[in-house]
Amino acid sequence: MRGKVMGSVDVFTPVLMGIMLGGLYALIALGLSLVFGVMRLINLAHGDLVILSSYISYAIFTYLAVDPILGLVITIPFMLLLGFLIQKYILGRGFAISSETPLIIAFGISLVLQNLNQILWTPLSRGLNTSYSHMSFFIGERQFPVSYLLAFLAGIVVMVGLRAFLTRTYMGRAITAASQDKRAAQLMGINTNRIYGYAFAIAMGAAAVAGVFLGMTFPFTPTSGISFLTIAFGTVVIGGLGSMLGTFLAGIILGLSQTLGGYLFGSASQMLIVYVLVLAILAIRPHGLLGR
Amino acid sequence: MAFWDDSSFMIFSKREPLLIFAGFVALILASLPVVGAPESWLVYLFLFFIYLAMANMWNLLAGYAGLISLCQPAFLGLAGYAMTVGTWVGIPWWIGLIGGGIVAAVFALAISTAVFRLSGVYFAIGTLVVPEALRMVFYLWRPVGGQMHGAGAGYMVKGIGDLSGDVIYWLALVVALSSVVLMRLILRSELGLGLAAIRDNERSAASSGINIFKLKLYTFIIAAAVTGLAGGVFYLNQGYVEPTATFNVKWTMTLLLATVMGGLRTEEGPILGTIVVVVLYFLLARYGGYSFLIQGLILIGIMLLSPQGIIGLLRRLHLPAAGRVRGF
Numbered sequence: 001m002r003g004k005v006m007g008s009v010d011v012f013t014p015v016l017m018g019i020m021l022g023g024l025y026a027l028i029a030l031g032l033s034l035v036f037g038v039m040r041l042i043n044l045a046h047g048d049l050v051i052l053s054s055y056i057s058y059a060i061f062t063y064l065a066v067d068p069i070l071g072l073v074i075t076i077p078f079m080l081l082l083g084f085l086i087q088k089y090i091l092g093r094g095f096a097i098s099s100e101t102p103l104i105i106a107f108g109i110s111l112v113l114q115n116l117n118q119i120l121w122t123p124l125s126r127g128l129n130t131s132y133s134h135m136s137f138f139i140g141e142r143q144f145p146v147s148y149l150l151a152f153l154a155g156i157v158v159m160v161g162l163r164a165f166l167t168r169t170y171m172g173r174a175i176t177a178a179s180q181d182k183r184a185a186q187l188m189g190i191n192t193n194r195i196y197g198y199a200f201a202i203a204m205g206a207a208a209v210a211g212v213f214l215g216m217t218f219p220f221t222p223t224s225g226i227s228f229l230t231i232a233f234g235t236v237v238i239g240g241l242g243s244m245l246g247t248f249l250a251g252i253i254l255g256l257s258q259t260l261g262g263y264l265f266g267s268a269s270q271m272l273i274v275y276v277l278v279l280a281i282l283a284i285r286p287h288g289l290l291g292r
Numbered sequence: 293m294a295f296w297d298d299s300s301f302m303i304f305s306k307r308e309p310l311l312i313f314a315g316f317v318a319l320i321l322a323s324l325p326v327v328g329a330p331e332s333w334l335v336y337l338f339l340f341f342i343y344l345a346m347a348n349m350w351n352l353l354a355g356y357a358g359l360i361s362l363c364q365p366a367f368l369g370l371a372g373y374a375m376t377v378g379t380w381v382g383i384p385w386w387i388g389l390i391g392g393g394i395v396a397a398v399f400a401l402a403i404s405t406a407v408f409r410l411s412g413v414y415f416a417i418g419t420l421v422v423p424e425a426l427r428m429v430f431y432l433w434r435p436v437g438g439q440m441h442g443a444g445a446g447y448m449v450k451g452i453g454d455l456s457g458d459v460i461y462w463l464a465l466v467v468a469l470s471s472v473v474l475m476r477l478i479l480r481s482e483l484g485l486g487l488a489a490i491r492d493n494e495r496s497a498a499s500s501g502i503n504i505f506k507l508k509l510y511t512f513i514i515a516a517a518v519t520g521l522a523g524g525v526f527y528l529n530q531g532y533v534e535p536t537a538t539f540n541v542k543w544t545m546t547l548l549l550a551t552v553m554g555g556l557r558t559e560e561g562p563i564l565g566t567i568v569v570v571v572l573y574f575l576l577a578r579y580g581g582y583s584f585l586i587q588g589l590i591l592i593g594i595m596l597l598s599p600q601g602i603i604g605l606l607r608r609l610h611l612p613a614a615g616r617v618r619g620f
Contacts, residue, residue, distance in 0.1 A: 044416075100354070105596070108588045275421055
C-alpha cells in the first residue's frame with residue numbers, strides 16, 4: 001500500500017495512520033449506514049458506487065485537468081441524481097415486490113457497475129495523483145502522507161454535515177422520521193417513497209466525496225468495490241445502526257486493526273485481519289459493538 | 293397453495309410419464325460422448341451440469357430455506373483446492389473429489405456459528421465476506437510447495453493425465469442428476485416439509501416444535517457438500533485452481549442468475565434458468581466484459597418484471613407446464 005510506514009518504525013506511526021485511515025473508512029461507510037438505517041437495505045452496490053465516483057473524479061481530473069476536490073461540484077450532483085434515479089426507478093419498485101428483491105437487484109447493480117467501469121476505464125489500476133496527494137507532513141522524525149489527513153478531515157466534515165442535516169433540516173427530520181416508523185411518518189403527511197429517494201441520493205452524495213478521497217489515498221480497480229463494501233459493512237456493523245458517531249468510531253477501530261495488523265504481522269495479511277475481525281464481531285455481537 | 297395438495301405424493305401414478313421422459317433424457321445425455329457428439333456440445337453440457345447442480349443448491353438455500361447465501365464460491369473453491377492439493381500429496385483425485393465435498397460441508401458447519409447468528413440481509417453480507425477472506429488466505433498460504441509459475445498461488449491438478457474427458461463429463465452428469473433427485477427427495481422429506489412450514493410462517497413453525505436452526509443448518513451443510521462436489525468436478529476438468537477466479541463473486545452471479553431467471557422457489561426453475569445462462573454465456577462470450585454487464589441488466593430486469601422468473605411468467609400465462617409449479 002502506498003505511503004505506508006516510511007519514517008522510523010515505531011508503534012506511533014501505525015496508530016496515527018490507522019486513525020486517519022479510519023476517517024476514510026467512516027466516510028465510505030456513512031452512505032451505507034444511511035441507506036441501511038432508513039430503508040433496512042444493505043446496498044450491495046455501495047462499494048461499486050463509491051468506486052464509480054472515484055472513476056468520475058479520475059475522468060474529470062485527467063481530461064478536464066480540474067482538481068478532484070474542486071471536481072466535487074460535478075461529481076456530487078451527478079451521484080445525487082444517479083442515486084435518486086436508482087431508488088425511484090429500480091430499488092423502489094423492488095421494495096414493493098418482496099424483501100429479498102432489492103438485495104438481489106443491488107447485487108445486479110453492483111455487477112453492472114463493475115463491468116461498466118471495466119469497459120470504460122480498462123481493468124488497470126488507477127489513482128488520483130494530484131500534486132499534493134504525494135506530499136507528506138512530519139511529526140518529529142515520522143513522515144505521514146497528506147492524502148490520509150485530507151481523507152480523515154473529509155470524513156469529519158461529512159459526518160458533522162450529515163448529522164446537522166438529519167437533525168436540523170425539515171427533510172433531514174423527515175428522513176429520520178421515516179426510518180423510525182414508516183407508517184407514523186406517512187400519517188404525518190410525509191411522502192416516504194420520495195423521502196427514500198432523497199435519502200438514497202444523499203447517501204450517494206456522501207459516496208461521491210468518499211470516492212474522491214479514496215482515489216487520492218489508494219489505487220483502485222473496477223473490482224475494488226467489493227473490498228470497500230466489506231470495510232464499509234464492517235464499519236456499520238461495529239458502529240451499530242443509525243449512529244453517525246458510532247460509524248466514525250468503528251471506522252477508526254477498523255483502520256487501526258488494519259495498520260496495527262500490518263505492523264505486527266506484515267502488510268500482506270492486513271486486509272485478511274480486517275475480514276476476520278468483521279466475521280468475529282458478527283459471530284459475537286450480530287448487531288454491532290455499539291448497537292442494541 | 294399448501295404443500296399437501298401438491299401432486300408430490302403421486303410420483304408413481306400421475307408423474308410416471310414425466311419420470312420416464314426424464315430418464316430418457318438422462319440416457320441420451322449420458323450416451324453423447326460415446327456416439328461421437330461434437331466436442332462443443334459436450335463443453336456446453338458440462339458447464340450446464342456444473343451450474344445446474346450449484347443453482348439447485350442455491351435455490352434450496354435462498355428459495356426454500358430463506359438463506360440468501362453469497363458464499364457459494366467458498367464451498368466450490370475449498371473443494372477444488374482440497375482435491376487439487378490432495379493430488380500433490382499422493383491422494384487419488386476421486387478420493388479428493390469426495391474429500392472436497394466433505395471439506396466444504398465441514399467448512400459450512402464451521403462458519404455457521406458466525407453467519408447463522410445473522411438473519412436476512414445480515415446473513416447475505418456476512419456470507420459475502422467469506423470468499424473474500426478465503427481469497428486472501430489462498431494468496432498467502434501455500435499448502436504444498438511448487439506453486440504454478442506466473443499465476444500467483446495457483447496449483448495444477450496432478451496425476452489426471454490418463455483421465456479421459458468423457459469420464460469427467462459423466463461425473464458432471466451424475467452430480468447434476470443427483471442434485472435434481474436430491475432436491476425432490478429433500479422437498480418431500482421431513483426436512484422439506486419443515487422448511488415449507490418455516491417459509492409459510494416461521495413463528496408458528498417454531499411453536500409447532502420445528503427446530504428452525506437445525507433444519508437451516510442441515511440445508512446449509514447439504515448445499516455446501518453438493519456445491520463442493522460440483523466445484524471439484526469443475527476443477528478436475530479445468531486442470532488447475534487459483535484464488536482469483538475461484539473465490540470470485542462471478543460464480544455467485546451465475547448461480548443467482550440461473551435460479552432467479554428460471555424461477556426462485558420452484559423445482560424446475562434452475563433447470564430452465566441454467567439452460568438460458570449457458571446459452572447466454574456462449575452467445576456473449578465474444579463480448580468479454582459486456583457479458584456480465586448484460587447478465588447484470590437481465591438480473592435486474594427479471595427481478596422487476598417477473599420476480600418468479602420464466603416459471604412465474606408461464607404461470608401467469610396459464611400454460612399447462614405452469615400447473616405444476618408450487619405456490620408461495
